[in-house]
Amino acid sequence: MPDLTGTPIGQRTLDLAKTADWYRRFRLNETPGQSELYAEWAAGVETDAEVLALIIGLPRPKRQPNLVFACARLLGAPLAGYPVFRLWLVEHWPAIAAEARVRATQTNEPRRLTAIMPVLASIGPSVALIEVGASAGLCLYPDRYSYDYAGRRVDPVDGPSPVLLRTESTGPVPVPEHPPEVVWRAGLDLNPLDVRVPDDVRWLQTLIWPEQVERRRRLDAAMSIVRRDPPLLAAGDAAQGLEALVALAPTGVPLVIVSPAVLVYLAPEQRAAFTTAVTGLGRWISLDAVGVLPQVDALLPQAAEPGDFMVSLDGRPVATCGPHGQTLHWIDA
Ligand SMILES: C[S@@+](CC[C@H](N)C(=O)[O-])C[C@H]1O[C@@H](n2cnc3c(N)ncnc32)[C@H](O)[C@@H]1O
Incomplete structure (x- = not known):
């Protein structure tokens, strides 16, 4: 029997239970140590x-706690x-x-570069870089930030950056002397954000949770760097838009395609289309939750910790890390 909105009652009960469970899992798995509020x-x-x-009046992907809370905060x-x-x-x-209904979670976290930069450096001293799911493109500037790997510091060739990306690292991280040079950079996103547009900036700031003062400072400082030299950002889908962007990349340096925290948003068939498309276009660094690429997880030498993200190069795991790059464990080859 349908209710007044036309939804069958059994479906409505199920939706209510699933949404309650989503908020419960969010509270238990994502908020500890991050946001008491x-x-x-x-x-x-x-x-x-x-x-x-x-909340269940929203389409299913829009019932996400992080999205609902951020929209509420955006509106005051x-x-x-x-x-x-x-x-x-x-x-x-x-x-x-x-x-x-019109927004999506597009949290842009440059600290994920603590896991990506050493992999880039292992590919070459100079690279051309494409980021899939780039948001505002803050992860396209690995050469403009400083890093701290459990006390080992890495600065750009021209000196320390106002943005210091710190990670608690373990294992044989191949920390380079300097981040590699990025000779060309471009991003692809369903909805690219622009650090020069105040509404986009407010949304990026609101996606940072209320108590995360350090992340907010890092975001603002990274946006200042990017605003001075904004990247080429194309609107398009991960699998379908990639080839057109690759065609713009310069030759003569390795082309690296990075896909941090984006493949989770793709349906399994889109994800498969992306992994097929990326192979052969360039080197590929992925950084996503364990479980997103099960065929790569299967190559991990030991089971990852719950909530871990996995970093891989061309489909082979190199490290596990925290979702925001706050921890990094390099796999001993
Ligand atoms: C969580 S953010 C990650 C942003 C950035 N990569 C980072 O690590 O800071 C995910 C981004 O992926 C984008 N996205 C989601 N699905 C996509 C798709 N099918 N194709 C391209 N971009 C997508 C979203 O718009 C969003 O900006």
Whole structure:
């Protein structure tokens, strides 16, 4: 029997339960040590039938906790405990829902380069770089940031950068003396963001969780660097748009295609199309959650920790790392 919205009641009950479970898993797996406020909001939503009923009115991918909370904050939600937040959320729901329908989580985290830069350096002293799922392109500038690998520092050839990317590293990380030179850079994204456009900047800032002050500082500093020399960013799909961008790359230096934190958004058949397309176009560095590329996970010498991301070169694992590059464990070859 359908309810008043025409949704069969069995489906609605299932949607409510699945959404509650999504917020519960988000709270348990993603918020610890990251955001007490988001943990409290997620715990509130989990058991709040009225709010869950609003959220399931959104298309399924848009029910994501991170997206709903960021849209609410973008529109001015108070950074207060759940009772105050939920009052505001219910009152402003039509605007929040409209925002969620047109936005996606596009968190741009340059610290992921702590895992990518040594792989790039192992390919050559100079590279041409394409990032798939580039967001605003902040990960296209590995040559403009400084790095700290558990006390071992790496600076650009022309001296220290205002952006220092620190990681807790273990294992034989092949730390180079300097990051490799990027002679050409370009990004591909379904919806490229532009660090010169205030609305895009606000969205990138809002995607950083409330208590993550250091990440927010890093984002702002990286955006200042990128704003001075913005990258070529093309709008397009990972699998279909890649070849056209590759055609623009210079010859004479290795072309490296990086795909950090993007393949998870692709349906399995799109992911397969991408891995086929990328092979033969250039060297390929992936960085995604364990489970996204099971055929590569299978080559890991030991099981990854829950929540780990895996870094691979041309389909072979080289390291595991934290989702934002905050930790890095190099595999002993
Ligand atoms: C979590 S962000 C990662 C951004 C950046 N790579 C980083 O690591 O900081 C994922 C990005 O992938 C983009 N994206 C999602 N699906 C895509 C697709 N099918 N083709 C191209 N880009 C996609 C999103 O728009 C978003 O900007």
